[in-house]
Amino acid sequence: MKQFIQDLAETHHYQTTHLLPILRGVQSRYHYIPDQAIEQIAGLLNIARTHIINVVEFYSFFHLSPRGQYELYISDSITDHMLGKQSIINYLSEKLNVGIGEVRQDGAVSLDNTSCTGMCDQGPAGLVNGYALTRLDRPRIDRITDLINQKIPLDEWPREFFQVDDNVIKPGLLLSQPITQGSALQAAYERGLKETLAEIDISGLRGRGGAGYNTAWKWQLCYEGPEEDAFCDIATHNRRPRFVVCNADEGEPGTFKDRVILNSNAHQVFEGMTLCAAVIGAEQGFLYMRGEYLHLYEQLQNVLNERRQAGLLGYNILNKGLNFDIEICLGAGAYICGESSALLESLEGKIGIPRNRPPSAVMRGYLGNPTVVNNVESYLAAASIAVNGGEWFACLGTEKSKGTKILSICGDCSRPGIYEYPFGTSIQTVLDDCGASDVLGIQIGGASGTFISNQEFDRTLAFEDLSTGGAFVVFNNSRNILDIVKNYTHFFAHESCGFCTPCRVGTSLLKKQLDKIVDGHGSAGDVVALEEICQVMKTYSHCGLGKSAANPVLTTLGRYPELYQSKLKKISFEPGFDLDDTLETARRMTKRYDAEAHLDQVEDES
Amino acid sequence: MSNTITIDGKTIPFEDGQTIMEAATTAGIYIPHLCYHPDFTPYGSCKLCTVRVNGRISSSCTFPAKEGQEVLSNTQELNDDRQKLTQMLFVEGNHFCPSCEKTGNCQLQAVAYHLNMLDNHFPLFYPNRKIDASHPDVMIDHNRCIFCTRCVRASQQIDGKDVFAISGGRGIHKHLIVNAQSGLLKDTDLEVTDRAVHSCPTGAILIKRTGYQVPIGERIYDHKQIDQVSLELEQQHGE
Numbered sequence: 001m002k003q004f005i006q007d008l009a010e011t012h013h014y015q016t017t018h019l020l021p022i023l024r025g026v027q028s029r030y031h032y033i034p035d036q037a038i039e040q041i042a043g044l045l046n047i048a049r050t051h052i053i054n055v056v057e058f059y060s061f062f063h064l065s066p067r068g069q070y071e072l073y074i075s076d077s078i079t080d081h082m083l084g085k086q087s088i089i090n091y092l093s094e095k096l097n098v099g100i101g102e103v104r105q106d107g108a109v110s111l112d113n114t115s116c117t118g119m120c121d122q123g124p125a126g127l128v129n130g131y132a133l134t135r136l137d138r139p140r141i142d143r144i145t146d147l148i149n150q151k152i153p154l155d156e157w158p159r160e161f162f163q164v165d166d167n168v169i170k171p172g173l174l175l176s177q178p179i180t181q182g183s184a185l186q187a188a189y190e191r192g193l194k195e196t197l198a199e200i201d202i203s204g205l206r207g208r209g210g211a212g213y214n215t216a217w218k219w220q221l222c223y224e225g226p227e228e229d230a231f232c233d234i235a236t237h238n239r240r241p242r243f244v245v246c247n248a249d250e251g252e253p254g255t256f257k258d259r260v261i262l263n264s265n266a267h268q269v270f271e272g273m274t275l276c277a278a279v280i281g282a283e284q285g286f287l288y289m290r291g292e293y294l295h296l297y298e299q300l301q302n303v304l305n306e307r308r309q310a311g312l313l314g315y316n317i318l319n320k321g322l323n324f325d326i327e328i329c330l331g332a333g334a335y336i337c338g339e340s341s342a343l344l345e346s347l348e349g350k351i352g353i354p355r356n357r358p359p360s361a362v363m364r365g366y367l368g369n370p371t372v373v374n375n376v377e378s379y380l381a382a383a384s385i386a387v388n389g390g391e392w393f394a395c396l397g398t399e400k401s402k403g404t405k406i407l408s409i410c411g412d413c414s415r416p417g418i419y420e421y422p423f424g425t426s427i428q429t430v431l432d433d434c435g436a437s438d439v440l441g442i443q444i445g446g447a448s449g450t451f452i453s454n455q456e457f458d459r460t461l462a463f464e465d466l467s468t469g470g471a472f473v474v475f476n477n478s479r480n481i482l483d484i485v486k487n488y489t490h491f492f493a494h495e496s497c498g499f500c501t502p503c504r505v506g507t508s509l510l511k512k513q514l515d516k517i518v519d520g521h522g523s524a525g526d527v528v529a530l531e532e533i534c535q536v537m538k539t540y541s542h543c544g545l546g547k548s549a550a551n552p553v554l555t556t557l558g559r560y561p562e563l564y565q566s567k568l569k570k571i572s573f574e575p576g577f578d579l580d581d582t583l584e585t586a587r588r589m590t591k592r593y594d595a596e597a598h599l600d601q602v603e604d605e606s
Numbered sequence: 607m608s609n610t611i612t613i614d615g616k617t618i619p620f621e622d623g624q625t626i627m628e629a630a631t632t633a634g635i636y637i638p639h640l641c642y643h644p645d646f647t648p649y650g651s652c653k654l655c656t657v658r659v660n661g662r663i664s665s666s667c668t669f670p671a672k673e674g675q676e677v678l679s680n681t682q683e684l685n686d687d688r689q690k691l692t693q694m695l696f697v698e699g700n701h702f703c704p705s706c707e708k709t710g711n712c713q714l715q716a717v718a719y720h721l722n723m724l725d726n727h728f729p730l731f732y733p734n735r736k737i738d739a740s741h742p743d744v745m746i747d748h749n750r751c752i753f754c755t756r757c758v759r760a761s762q763q764i765d766g767k768d769v770f771a772i773s774g775g776r777g778i779h780k781h782l783i784v785n786a787q788s789g790l791l792k793d794t795d796l797e798v799t800d801r802a803v804h805s806c807p808t809g810a811i812l813i814k815r816t817g818y819q820v821p822i823g824e825r826i827y828d829h830k831q832i833d834q835v836s837l838e839l840e841q842q843h844g845e
Contacts, residue, residue: 035787048768048771048785049785049787050768050771050785054771054772054783057773057774057775057779058773058775356648356650356665358669358670493777493778494776494777495777496777496778497777498776498777498778498779499651500650500651501651501653501654501691501694502653502694504698504753504777504778504780505694505695505697505728507777507778508698508731508778509694509697509728532690536690536691539663539687540653540656540691541653542651542653542665576729
């Protein structure tokens, strides 16, 4: 182990910023992060062991105690549930003889739930040693069980288990006209970089991650740098490096469009990043991709190599004097790292806690330097705009939301997959296209988004109406709204980074309070208490996660108040626990299951 | 230069680079807080010091003062919600004031009284947390830790050590860890004279054999409110 870790640290030049890839290496080799590895890495990188333990405990895919030789995770997204996830994981648990959340006695396999893996159009999905498994069903699980019991290495497993389809159903302006390699950079240099930034401004492109900041404006601010640099000489100004970061930490449950873009249009995304580098004067870029997309890692490295060989990346790009390269960094299972400042912390080898603002990431981003963080789709669009001009993009969409938006559509529809629409398109149009009928409602924008009912399908996709980073989950009338809300609310309690009081405590309180109501233990006053928790979280949380964690409750409570009320018992007070249920342990220990070993709950007044 | 902001209608001066909290403290205005301490880099996690700056919710301990800001702090809305945030801190841990030796010297308790908190309001979590009494002079009662990181920052920034960290994963699973392979306080380089030992706003870090040297009834917050004590102490440190 000593040599292995020594080599690993050397490969990463003993940089603390590379703590995540180093730990990924250790986890992948030993299936946990042993104590001696922590001590050794602390010594080699000259950091405190507490820092390493903190990082290991923060990210879901790192463990302080051994996991199985085959680390199995099953996606816990609502869409996987709709495809039969619960019976799949129960079957797996039974076949493999391993409890959920546990390691089998012989150490061969561990099984656990994980947050949405981004395979919502081809679930139930999972991960084995980091690699995506799709379309899990009983026959497939039977074969996986045999492969694991026979200790067959992963690279000898049938390829179809790992097959990930793009499912691009309706390409639009961007997806139907991919640019040829290098054409965006050529066009930008021919037109002039300033003029190209002006074209991006004309295009009205806004960040595609969901927040919707004006892209040209962000690039311009990053080019200018912090205010205090404004009055220093040009040499000092230029000494502060700039960075280009692509946010591919697509963790919003129900979203998978970045996975498809990176699989089929990676060249164009990297070209958009290189264009940004040329505009703002950056030499280093990062693609921060969620760990769940490990299967894309090698092919993306190949794309980068192709670009280096074609003179589109590296030293003196296109002979224009531009030096720029891109590094791919993988996350390790933490939804919060999709928040741009948490992502930067993670890139620096730390736990993903969102930073205090001001200063913004544009001014003080990666290692305190001016940094542009944009979504995968934003770079894709910027590259197209550099080729085709701003007007080409701006002529579609609405006044405040120009161009098109790429959606990941899944749930109860006959054609789940990728759809690209001009902003301003009505929800009904989308539903007709994807083959959705008997619709109850839609979750737009993922867990942190909005639930709309079937009375609102004339609303439109737009920043000024229904904004989304790409998630669009359809629910038909066979679904129970409260189950959906429960899934999302539990997700947030699991993913809260725990930094601030309102989100750390609030998400857990909300989970308990919602469960109390949904499980039928609620009474008068409990819905009011639920709203109260939501309000504190929404107003006082440190970042977008906490501010939006109550959205599933709030957006459904506003639309279906009677649904919540109907769950309440009529008595004026009901304890938050089931008295009889608390005796379960005693019954199990005494093997008493007769009627006498049960208590009657407080009787209903009705 | 007329660097001024208003807090609850009162005009106060500030210096460039000061946060709203720093400006307020200098001017003798108390904004409730727990994770903030003038000697350490602001952290901004407890959210008790939240104010409205030109209508927008911001943490006053991290938000820079800027010319002409209109800050609201001592309002019914903010104080009601500060009380709820304090209640959240109480229910996620095990805070039983009558049996805690820090009672009367505890800032969490004092803030709660200041905000007129009379009950826990939210259901208690009753987490199962440990005590580390391994160190000869100092003990940690994890039941009372509120993850403010004051000990973490004091150790790093004042003591030049790195004894503490908040770890334990995400969300509600957070806990304080210490820098020793054994995970025990006795194996760290912590000394009882370290600033970190004296920085805890609750009864999570205690100095052994000192708990009842000052009798209950004669302690810091037994006769003074935290707003008064806090301003007296922090104005000395503030600049």
